[in-house]
Amino acid sequence: MLLRLAPALTLIVLGAPIVLGLAWTVLPAFGYFPAIGGTGLTLEPWRVLFASPGFERALLLTLTTGIGTTVLALLAAVGFCAMTAHRPSVLRLRSALPPLLASPPSAMALGFAFVIMPSGWLVRLVSPWATGFDRPPIGLVTVQDPLGLSLIGGLLVKEVPYLVLMIFAASAQVPVGHTLAAARALGQRPATAWLKAVFPQIYPQIRLPVFAVLAFSLSVVDMALILAPGNPPPLAVLATRWFSNYDLSLYYPAAAAASLQLVLVVLGLLAWLAIERPIAVLGCRWIERGGRSQVTQGLTDAIGVTTVVLGGLGVIALAGMAIWSVAAAWRFPHALPDGWQLSLWRTHGDQIGTVVGTTAAIGLTAVTIAAILTLACLENEQRRSLRPGTTALWLLYLPLLVPQIAFLFGVQVVLIRLGLDGTTSAVVWVNLIFVLPYVFLSLADPFRALDPRYAASAAALGASRWRVFFAVKLPLLTRPILVACAVGFAVSVGQYLPTLFAGAGRIATLTTEAVTLSSGGDRRILGIYAVLQTGVPLLAYAAALWLPLMVFRRFRGLA
Missing domain, CATH: 1.10.3720.10 (MetI-like)
Structure with missing residues (x-):
């Protein structure tokens, strides 16, 4: 039952913010914004x-x-x-x-x-x-x-x-x-x-x-x-x-x-x-x-x-x-x-560490949610023998095709009404809109290409569907899952407008700080943030390639 709800939940995560955001962007474009006195269309x-x-x-x-x-x-x-x-x-x-x-x-x-x-x-x-x-x-x-x-x-x-x-x-x-x-x-x-x-x-x-x-x-x-x-x-x-x-x-x-x-x-x-x-x-x-x-x-x-x-x-x-x-x-x-010199790294170490921690926490949370939803959707698809068509692919690409500026202001209006504006959870939610498509697209082909005979052999030995999923499929898909998560993490780190609007300018990440400094900050400090913007995602890619080798070093096929 929970698996059957996964596709609907995924579509809500992707579609609801875009639909609501577009509505609350288009309405003020025609003069309707009661919060600041706009009660008629013009x-x-x-x-x-x-x-x-x-x-x-x-x-x-x-x-x-x-x-x-x-x-x-x-x-x-x-x-x-x-x-x-x-x-x-x-x-x-x-x-x-x-x-x-x-x-x-x-x-x-x-x-x-x-x-x-x-x-x-x-x-x-x-x-x-x-x-x-x-x-x-x-x-x-x-x-x-x-x-x-x-x-x-x-x-x-x-x-x-x-x-x-x-x-x-x-x-x-x-x-x-x-x-x-x-x-x-x-x-x-x-x-x-x-x-x-x-x-x-x-x-x-x-x-x-x-x-x-x-x-x-x-x-x-x-x-x-x-x-x-x-x-x-x-x-x-x-x-x-x-x-x-x-x-x-x-x-x-x-x-x-x-x-x-x-x-x-x-x-x-x-x-x-x-x-x-x-x-x-x-x-x-x-x-x-x-x-x-x-x-x-x-x-x-x-x-x-x-x-x-x-x-x-x-x-x-x-x-x-x-x-x-x-x-x-x-x-x-x-x-x-x-x-x-490394003095600037030491001088700004505490501030930089806080920003890196916030960026990593937002990215890891968004990627974890995206990976869970993606795996649930793919497992449901396989169990029910579904074949998603072109429409499903277009829906996945929707957050990448709709301009961010066209709906993020509306999303901010919704967040204010919900009392979530300027919170870390709001930034995670908005980042998830863009992380989820990349994680899904990165993981879908490896999951669908997994040889079904592995699951059939485990089922023939008496394993339940959930045991097959956790004990057979996930270990075999460890590398693709981690790579997909690394891709999603890199996408999260690079989000500027979503963090700016959902965070109301109060949530500092590597990207928001770098763009702010670009207007006239010390080029050396700017270099530090630019290096970290690239280095943190690269560490995620390195971990995605290294962890399977360490965990499954005795099993060449899994590593």
Whole structure:
């Protein structure tokens, strides 16, 4: 009976906050907010929004950075996979992805900003011997530039590894080796063979991850606060500023901006679906014509190399923040600090320890609840011989497709009414909305792929269903469960807006502190928080890989 309630409970955990949050965001967008005197429906919030200075530029910046990032990220990921698909050594690259994937968006943005800024690492490496600069160049804007190019670059560094991993995962469902061999036998070059024969089979499986990238890029806040221009900022940042303002009258245009953000994401997804068909038709014609042009191979290789450079920038960004955290003094144009020290770690140790403890407690609690719900749903699915369809997958992706700013304000209104605003339990609950989909998606395939003969053998020996679950399935799934929990923990650590709204600014985590410091704090302290933002999730990944080896060291199949 309890298992049968698990899917409904999971849907409530995912859906209820989004539905209620959207309701209490859309209603103030039309003037209805009784708590501050809005008792009637009106279009005044929209008039205020449209008349606000810089609105058109904020809207254009949102669209160009969001759509541009998604298109470029997909091209980069596809080009890289096409370039390396015929090289068995590419599998080793999976081990290089976790540091980039584990890094919260704000940590990556901070590191990327240091790399590309006029006084950043790239300029330092070629100064003064190549540039002649003995001081940072004046007038060169590489961070928070008006066109949002730095934001696009930061988003690419974060999102391309994610799409590459999704393509790797989807490739496991396709006979890549035989397909490539058949295409190569027809005279196609390696990259062209992958694009023509493999990618059309993979794309339907990565459509939802691409949509998640589009929704995130259109509505990102923490990275935009660091990399995007501030006047005017992207629409989501503008809404966040108004929601955080002490002037309560700004809540109405803020709600309108958040609602417009939702409309933009929905229209973006619909436009992407509409464009897919003509592109598919053109692709089919290209495949049917055959041909062995070297242009496609060369273009793919160029894109693949660019992707490798992006990955290198991500690694350099993380390394740069690590160096800043132990730098005594680092004057321009020196490529490395003049000295090293750990005094800031010791001086701020107590404060940092408290923030790390809060972050870890929130993440572990959310991940534990998510793992229990996920295992209960999957066990119920197996016992009742259910086969979830596309609708269930869309529901899982719902928290990743709906812009956070579009419903988190409404969630905060609900939390205030329940007396939970600003509490740790509220932050855990809101983080769970985003942790649960990742834990479920990470664990679903290993659970469903588990050989049923193990359970059948245990049942034949008289074991009950629950004993089979705890004594057979869970030990066999220890590694996938821990890896899924590590993924969920990393997602929790990186949550900025959910912590900001649910915690009412009173719950300090590594991410909220890092974003706050990014506006003008000591770069060395900022480096400490950026290192911890990446290091804490990496420790979770390491534990997920190490614990099974220790616990089941006598049983090679389980470890």
